[in-house]
Amino acid sequence: MKNKANTKSKKKQRSILRRILLIIIGLILGVNVYLANATMQLWDKIRPLFFWSYFVL
Secondary structure (H helix, E strand, O other): OHHHHHHHHHHHHHHHHHHHHHHHHHHHHHHHHHHHHHHHHOHHHHHHHHHHHHHHO
């Protein structure tokens, strides 16, 4: 019985980790798309900031 309980809890932990990973990946993709749209719209204004940020980093 103890072994069965342990496997169930492990499965739950894995499913939770998968959900968290999917949420994080979704957020990253969403932010990337948002930033891509913003840069396409405001490229002339943002270009110097990116240019200098690369040198700073």
